Amino acid sequence: MTGASRAVALEVLLRGPLSRSEIARRLDLSAGSLTRLAKPLVDDGLLVEVDTGGDPDSGTVRRTRPLDINPDSHHFIGAKVTGDDVHAVLTTMRAGVVASARRSLPGRDPAAVVAALGELTRELTASRPQVSRIGVSLGGRVMDHTTVTDAPFLGWTGDVPLGALLEDALGVPVTVDNDLLALTRAEHWFGTARGHDRFAVLTIGAGVGYGLVMHDTVVDTPDVGVGLLGHCPLDPLGPLCPSGHRGCATAMLSDSSIRAAVSVGLCRPVSYDECLDLAADGDPVATAVVTASGRALGRLLAAVANFTLVQKIVVTGEGVRLAEVARAAMDEGIRADRAPRAVPLDVDVQPSDFTYWARGAAATAIQAYVLGGATA
Secondary structure, eight states: OOHHHHHHHHHHHHHOSBOHHHHHHHHTOOHHHHHHHHHHHHHTTSEEEOOOOOOGGGSOOOOOOOEEEOGGGSEEEEEEEOSSEEEEEEEOTTOOEEEEEEEEOSOSSHHHHHHHHHHHHHHHHTTSOOEEEEEEEESSEEETTTEEEEBTTTTBOSOBOHHHHHHHHHSSOEEEEEHHHHHHHHHHHHSTTTTOSSEEEEEESSSEEEEEEETTEEOOOGGGGGTGGGGOBOOTTSOBOTTSOBTBHHHHHSHHHHHHHHHHHHTSOOOHHHHHHHHHTTOHHHHHHHHHHHHHHHHHHHHHHHHHOOSEEEEESTTTHHHHHTHHHHHHHHHHHSOTTSOOOEEEEOOOOHHHHHHHHHHHHHHHHHTTSOOO
């Protein structure tokens, strides 16, 4: 696609279906130019005309033919790599999940990761259309969407050309991304934050993650993989994190910290979900710990909004149930640190599993395909 054709496809992908006049207005194109640009996209099957019909009972039927993306015109694979396994999905061009699969890692070296991804790709594409691109996400730092420079969960500390290794093995273009950036890209283009030109994504679970969109662009920096927000101070009387910080976001919000605090109080080991179940049932120990964590989460959300001036924050991650069980405490924490006259904060709590993260990797691949190798 040329730059102008790509702009048309992107506008329809993100906002379609759209009438031709609306596309022309949004892109400042003449009707003739739009017709010239759209025709090959329709002929190739990337765009389709949608018949909106009319009201047959009105006596007049006004037919319009807006353009929309054909989501099945291209397929993509997204894979989330953890320290133990790989979760992958096959998606449409709008990141709709068609199929999913998982493989345990036989080892944490690059060869083992490439082998697992190869098996998943073959499984997901068996008897299905070929994929246009593969997206891979992991926790850590990624350079130029191809080289992993640091991946703590895999024990990688040197440069690993994961993208090139996968392309050689699979024969398909590959885009590698930090998992939190990939998740933020998915929310930006296809999630509940679609249409917002600035918002934040906050993840809680094993750690605390943070993504930011400003001026309709994902803030992409190597420091996203460092987990800087995880050491934001929230409670001067809180527990210690592994780095020795008292009451920081990691100490207050990570599932291991919550489990440890409840386990000490109950004098027995408990799982994260059990902590939340006990708090929901009114257990005094679990309730005290979960309430304090919920209040700390609210304070962190208020800090993010206060510093960045976003009005919408998507809260997700494997530990996101904390935001549901301790919603009242979270709202209290937001009010404590938010100016009364400030615009109300839109906190969107999104359930999460590894398929959700893998879909983020697919979104990175879709962006790279549509934008000609770049990401937004």
